[in-house]
Amino acid sequence: MPFDDATLIDLSIGLEDGPPSEPMPPSIDHFGHEAGAERLAENLRELGHDVEASDFPDGMGLAWEDLEVIPHAGTHMDAPWHYGPEVDDEPAKTIDEVPLEWCRGNAVVLDFRSKEPGEEISVADLEDTLDELDHELSPGEIVLIQTGADELWGTPEYLTQFPGMSAEGTKFLVEQGVKVIGTDAYGFDKPFTAMGERYVESGDEDELWPAHFAGREVEYCQIEKMANLDALPRKTDVPIVAVPISIEDGSGGWVRPVAFVEDGAADDAVDGASDEIWGDDA
Template sequence: MRDLVTADDTTLIDLSIGLEDGVASEPTPPSIDAFDHEAGAERLAETLQAQGYDVEADDFPDGMGLAWEDLEVIPHAGTHLDAPWHYGPEVDGEPAKTIEEIPLEWCRGNAVVLDFRWMDPGAEISARDLEDALDELDHDLSPGEIVLIQTGADELWGRPEYLTEFPGMSAEGTKYLVEQGITVIGTDAYGFDKPFAAMGERYVESGDEDELWPAHFAGREVEYCQIEKMANLDALPRRTDVPIVAFPITIENASGGWVRPVALIGDETEGETA
């Protein structure tokens, strides 16, 4: 891992989706107000004027200041990591960690990609499904590995269908992975659970509260983090032993933070197939 981070011949694969203004794939989309360099000169001049300095926008070189953006956005927009605090105030009777309390050691390691692109949208990934996917890879999980759930939903990014066309994790499946020593689980779908509509429909039919965010609420019993809205898992050259780093931004007392997962692929993987 150390050699891959510094090697010139390492290929970096971006596994994230960024923040986009008003995108149709977010129920609470970011609002991004961009200021160009001319507007930046006006704002910088106003800042200096407020401090008592006689500076005008035209005084800047070519009348241009600094470009920047004002954002209004939740930490669960774009690719992000959910902390245990997102799921509930406690995990098995202990205070749940907020995002700045997540150990960095959890957020780097070798990833295992489990392919569930064959599952129907709205279906739930069981422990048995996970076991079968691992058997297909002839792989036994080790503590500290990062499990990535591939649904193919990232191909729908930018469209409303992104919010509804994917399978989700089950509570038992989530607990099964955590019991193998997995503390970070990622998905390329909008959410970790099945889509909102599927949960709502099943709850109305059954009246069973376990139909509502079961995978998330499993985090009240077992401690783990999840990365939602990943992308480009199909660009990885193999399914196991994929070194990745996925460090979240820290936000005080927050339930999640934006993250940019990156896979580090060395030249020795050339010729390998997924």
């Protein structure tokens, strides 16, 4: 399938100013074209050039925005460094060290919309869902965990109404050769409230971010806050690209995952069509 014949499906949530679905929401200050002319003229005057805002065509300069935002807002990829300083006794990769080859491949969508908020997704859950798809994971595939939580984006409930991955489930996927795992939920683990309640009840430190901390044993990246997985025409062999922005020594970076599907694809699209994009080695 040539790229110019593909339908592109955006699997991301962008940065917004102060959404209730972010505990540390971005702040975005917009500057219009007139304000842009003032700023550009001021910059030029600081360089010794006598320029006024009114000198710009129609008194308008360039629009831009000032942002105050963490790299874990919006759809983003967590680097191995996010989970800990080492992975299996080796230095953990920061987001600028993540191989680009990890960030493109054929996606497998595992549907866990039937799970209750706060539940964990176990190895058995993963195996059962893969069996239902009659699919065996292969190295380099990208696994997408579908919870349906993206439908709650824009509300406070987005932060609490989703199941999360277990530590053993995370390790199971990585041990199949998966290097990138995505979720359409706020977080990869259970909601903060569920983890806090379980820790207070049990005193067991393994209740705190177990899926994240599995990344101290197995090397992988996770994409959080994805969206539109229900728009994909099938559950397997979906080619996607999800390259994060490079932030020096960063624990994560914003990413805009995009799926490529054949124009007019149906649910029973021919398996392996993505091989024509990535080749047999993808």
